[in-house]
Amino acid sequence: MSHHIVEVQNLTHTYPDGTAAVRGISFRIHHGEAVAVVGANGAGKSTLLLHLNGYLTPQGGTVRIGDFPLTRETVKDIRKTVGMIFQDPDDQLFMPTVYEDVAFGPLNLGLPPAEVEQRVEQALQRTGVEHLRDRPPYKLSGGEKRAVAIATVLAMSPDILVMDEPTSNLDPLSRRTLIELLAGFHHTKIIATHDLDMVIDLCERTIVIHEGTIMADGPTADIFNDDYLLKKSHLERPLRMQACPFCSRR
Amino acid sequence: MAKIESAFLDLTYLDRLAAGNTVIHRLDPRVKVVTAALFVVCVVSFDKYVVAAMLPFAVFLMIVMRLGGIPAGYVIAKLIVTSPFAVMVGMFNPFLDHQTVLQLGSLAVSGGWVSFLSILLRFGLTVTAMLVLIATTGFNQVCMALERLGVPNIFAVQLLMLYRYIFVLLEEGQRMHRARALRSFQQRGMGMKQYAYLLGQLLLRTIDRGQRIHLAMLCRGFDGTIRIRRNLRITPRDIVVFLAAGMVLIAMRRFNIALLLGNFITDLLP
Numbered sequence: 001m002s003h004h005i006v007e008v009q010n011l012t013h014t015y016p017d018g019t020a021a022v023r024g025i026s027f028r029i030h031h032g033e034a035v036a037v038v039g040a041n042g043a044g045k046s047t048l049l050l051h052l053n054g055y056l057t058p059q060g061g062t063v064r065i066g067d068f069p070l071t072r073e074t075v076k077d078i079r080k081t082v083g084m085i086f087q088d089p090d091d092q093l094f095m096p097t098v099y100e101d102v103a104f105g106p107l108n109l110g111l112p113p114a115e116v117e118q119r120v121e122q123a124l125q126r127t128g129v130e131h132l133r134d135r136p137p138y139k140l141s142g143g144e145k146r147a148v149a150i151a152t153v154l155a156m157s158p159d160i161l162v163m164d165e166p167t168s169n170l171d172p173l174s175r176r177t178l179i180e181l182l183a184g185f186h187h188t189k190i191i192a193t194h195d196l197d198m199v200i201d202l203c204e205r206t207i208v209i210h211e212g213t214i215m216a217d218g219p220t221a222d223i224f225n226d227d228y229l230l231k232k233s234h235l236e237r238p239l240r241m242q243a244c245p246f247c248s249r250r
Numbered sequence: 251m252a253k254i255e256s257a258f259l260d261l262t263y264l265d266r267l268a269a270g271n272t273v274i275h276r277l278d279p280r281v282k283v284v285t286a287a288l289f290v291v292c293v294v295s296f297d298k299y300v301v302a303a304m305l306p307f308a309v310f311l312m313i314v315m316r317l318g319g320i321p322a323g324y325v326i327a328k329l330i331v332t333s334p335f336a337v338m339v340g341m342f343n344p345f346l347d348h349q350t351v352l353q354l355g356s357l358a359v360s361g362g363w364v365s366f367l368s369i370l371l372r373f374g375l376t377v378t379a380m381l382v383l384i385a386t387t388g389f390n391q392v393c394m395a396l397e398r399l400g401v402p403n404i405f406a407v408q409l410l411m412l413y414r415y416i417f418v419l420l421e422e423g424q425r426m427h428r429a430r431a432l433r434s435f436q437q438r439g440m441g442m443k444q445y446a447y448l449l450g451q452l453l454l455r456t457i458d459r460g461q462r463i464h465l466a467m468l469c470r471g472f473d474g475t476i477r478i479r480r481n482l483r484i485t486p487r488d489i490v491v492f493l494a495a496g497m498v499l500i501a502m503r504r505f506n507i508a509l510l511l512g513n514f515i516t517d518l519l520p
Contacts, residue, residue, distance in 0.1 A: 055465050076471070084469045090418050091462040096390040096410050100478070108471035136265075136390070138417040156470060 040234030083158030143174030268388035274318035336373035
């Protein structure tokens with residue numbers, strides 16, 4: 001069995017309009033690790049994520065997923081290994097019904113119908129949305145959409161999950177359900193987010209990105225206790241690590 | 251923007267109707283699509299002065315609507331909204347065609363009026379047929395039926411995606427309109443120029459979204475063809491219904507049922 005390592009070395013990316021979004025990022029994420037990528041708006045998180053599933057190929061530096069370096073030839077295998085969950089589930093759910101959406105990936109893999117059926121069933125069960133299977137995606141609530149979006153990715157049985165703001169626009173209960181769901185996954189997880197409280201629950205390691213470079217990379221607890229670092233990278237302590245506004249007033 | 255909102259509600263209403271479970275709903279979508287197509291061909295192939303012979307088709311539709319639980323009020327409202335197109339098409343006939351074709355007592359009816367009426371009737375019948383098809387089948391199922399009937403996959407998929415994202419687009423347009431309306435006082439800022447900006451903005455957002463959707467598809471192994479689940483199954487009942495409906499339609503096209511019925515009744519009377 002291959003180890004699902006994600007290794008990025010000296011990655012750089014400059015957009016055609018001259019914006020240097022990523023300028024020399026290096027890290028190595030091990031099998032089964034859950035890592036948060038945090039940073040200000042426009043720090044380069046999204047650009048970095050787009051490299052991890054081969055939507056962008058490195059302009060400088062290398063990206064290795066498992067045993068493969070990311071190139072045009074390996075991009076298909078890499079997309080099978082890396083499941084990407086988008087920020088807006090409406091972008092991810094494009095088929096007329098939930099069932100068809102979840103089946104989209106497995107069908108593209110060329111799996112036989114019985115296997116597709118089984119995978120869809122399992123993925124929907126895992127995310128707890130079997131009852132939505134014949135519903136059209138536009139009629140689902142935000143939390144349901146998110147769960148289905150995750151099911152679409154699980155049906156591909158990826159080894160690595162890459163998520164962009166998984167908790168955005170969710171009500172507190174849906175957010176909690178989602179966090180518990182994600183905590184149950186054994187996959188390697190890379191989560192770009194501003195929801196630092198979720199990071200405490202899910203990720204033992206945090207990478208702070210600032211202006212296209214890595215500002216800090218280490219255990220979540222250490223990083224969230226470093227007020228100077230947080231302030232410099234446009235962050236603040238997670239709410240749970242701040243003093244209670246009612247008790248501390250007196 | 252009551253219009254966008256009502257369009258939105260309208261689509262959801264159509265979807266709700268399509269979720270019904272009547273005799274008509276349970277028929278295979280392909281049977282319904284082909285029957286509807288046959289219906290339309292029969293209606294539009296009548297001669298331009300025909301009115302009475304088309305009436306049985308209206309009766310046919312009414313029966314289907316009754317069986318399918320489609321409220322007549324809804325269909326009539328839709329017909330009125332779309333009727334200006336048909337009126338425009340036929341409007342000049344009464345002015346151009348003065349030949350008298352019908353004498354009702356002392357009133358001479360010109361060919362123009364008859365053909366105008368005929369156009370309106372055709373319009374009403376064909377539009378209602380399509381509405382009833384979608385309201386008893388659902389847009390997605392119609393697309394899948396088309397695909398199975400040999401329409402190229404790419405067209406069927408286009409239509410499916412259109413229907414999927416029309417809701418997202420309407421919502422986006424609605425939000426933008428609301429944002430503008432809230433900051434326009436005394437109709438300032440509601441002009442055509444701002445509409446153009448709004449539309450441009452909407453186009454840009456749509457392109458962005460299109461790119462993100464494409465990315466999402468690539469992430470799941472999209473290779474240019476979309477595989478649609480084929481879950482349609484024709485039962486003997488579907489075939490019987492199809493043959494019966496087809497024969498009735500062709501008979502109504504071939505023979506002037508209204509005239510035959512009229513003659514029959516006049517013969518019965520002493």
